[in-house]
Amino acid sequence: MKMNGAKIFVESLKKEGVDTIFGYPGGVVLYIYDELYHSDIKHILVRHEQGAAHMADGYARVTGKVGVALVTSGPGATNTVTGLATAYMDSIPIVVFTGQVPTNLVGNDAFQEADIVGITRSCTKHNFLIKNVKDIAKTIKEAFYIARTGRPGPVVVDIPKDVTMDSTEFSYPDDIELPGYKPTYEGHTNQIKRSIDMILASKKPVIYSGGGIISSGASKELFAFAELLKAPVTNTLMGLGGFPGEHPLFLGMLGMHGTYAANMAVTHTDMLVAIGARFDDRVTGDISEFAPEAKIVHIDIDPTSISKNVEVDIPIVGNAKSILAEMNKLLKQDKRLKGFVRESEDWKTLINQWKESHPLTYKETGKLKPQFVIERIYELTKGNAIITTEVGQNQMWTAQFYKFSKPRTFVTSGGLGTMGYGFPAAIGAKVAMPEATVIDIAGDGSIQMNIQELATAVQYKVNVVVAILNNNYLGMVRQWQSLFYGKRYSHTDMSHKPDFVKLADAYGAKGYAVEKKNDVLPVLKEALKSKLPVLIDFRVEEEEDVYPMVPSGASLKKMLLA
Amino acid sequence: MRHTISLTVENKFGVLARVAGLFSGRGYNIESLSVAETLDPAVSKMTIVTNGEDKIIEQIIKQLNKLINTIKVVDLTVTGHVEREMVLIKVSASGENRTEVLRLVDIFRGKIVDVSPDTFVIELTGDEEKIGAVLNLLKPLGVKDIVRTGKVAMQRSIQHNTVDNK
């Protein structure tokens, strides 16, 4: 049947199983919006296109499905760039459709023209400009395929207005023609065998796992792997939730604000098994002193991640889930396993001493502590909520004090560190999973970066809870100024800001302010039952710092402790 | 170390920008880059000359492979290959210089492709060494301008054959 491009667009999305679009209209996407008028695809009208990209991202992180955003050309498109870069750094599958000026005007500096394909080339996994209505279906198929396969990532599809108006026969292709794109999934058998030999010959093993566990759905396999080896596990920020946070083998997060035990363990290990993690500088600190005594096995789906920062002994390129399953199978039959577990007992005793001597903690003063608030959120939700964060101290305390136990329950901008991410991501998550409890643990600075989405949340009754750890500062930056810049708090004072309770009220949401410890639990309980989105202004200790802290570029063993 | 990389890509909109952007975005050097269609018009071949430590070259090759439009990447430096470059050289040629220039062109099997009363434009093909040698000989005579194509390179069919008729 002949259809115009806009209709083909919508039909193609249906073929991809898209149920929700986060979008914002404008001149060049009017044909598409006209189609959406009749369509049963749910469209969430955001208040800023950055919000749309982050919502699609939040949707993708909690479901594992591809998140979708739709925006107009020029400013609509450029407003999504931060969202794309955020998704790119964290390998999150989203497809952002941008309208473009008509093909005959492309390159003319036409009204609301931006070269979005050029602009987003380095912050997308791939991008497309569709020049002919005949290419819409095929391109959409490729875009979704590229976004979700291999190492996932964001894809931009730029569609000129005339292409959405032109007509052609619609048929959705069955096959993909991408001669240059063939991700490796199966690990090399020999490498897997060699890595088992290497692991079983070690005495002080550590498993260091990241976001790859979450994106490949490998948490069960990781659990079995750790249990077989009885090996301690540390997670990157992106990896949290991939291993149960309360498990005795769990060390907590490693890196700049990692636990003492995790950082000591990777410093002294003789066998580091890195899985779906990329040796980011926030994780390794001084790279020359990272795991200096260790042999390293590195499992990753992306060959460019391997030996990029750290030389490894055995690289295994492929999907973490299938590789771990294979390793577990081999381990179960291996006669050396018992002896290995026995031999590594002393190591675990040492690790437990580190855990006991330097647990995550904070000093009680008279004031409300941000960590206390997070502990109460954990207590109340029993680790069953979806938690998003903003960026800064709020994010690090959440990573430390909320004991994530399930994959896809922690949603945070790790690689890019995007303030303003957590709130729209929470909305995206809650739209995807309306039954889930979704809480954005926010900072007073960050929440102001995408606060406009409160209108979106109210409009669509997306009842997320925003717990603002209001310290009147751009706290994390203030912490650096306090430690490394002689306490000169240059432009980090955030005390000028709206009254969050009134603000919530103005948007038609519900606001609370909490100053006393005793009010934390009751207000949280009320918030979780609310029939409206909720902002809670937790007035916390202003100059609280996040510890432990490894100063930027220092060795992991040089932790500053509380 | 210097590496010559042969890159086979889908001949699609923006591919050159993706490759160039990869080098500039990650701070890798491009010494030269040449690109054109292959026998199959849907496929292009690029020859890229770059330099860097082994670790950087390894990353460059992996990153090139990671581009969706990349079909194949070969580091020719580690395989038997032939490389050629073409250069156009505008050289002063008046009086007795003229015969000296002609003599050199002849020796190096170049061609005169443009003539004026006091200049020649020489077309010369060869590997880097040869082009360097000719330029050195011509410079004292007065080289006014040069344009180089950048290297093109091809893997040898038989890898142990090292005969290279320059």
Ligand SMILES: Cc1ncc(C[n+]2csc(CCOP(=O)(O)OP(=O)(O)O)c2C)c(N)n1
């Ligand atoms: C968009 C953006 N701009 C700037 C920064 C740099 N930055 C990192 S943390 C931070 C402070 C965040 O303040 P707030 O949201 O109040 O969180 P807190 O650290 O106080 O918990 C800043 C400015 C950033 N990460 N993102």
Ligand SMILES: [Mg+2]
């Ligand atoms: Mg703050």
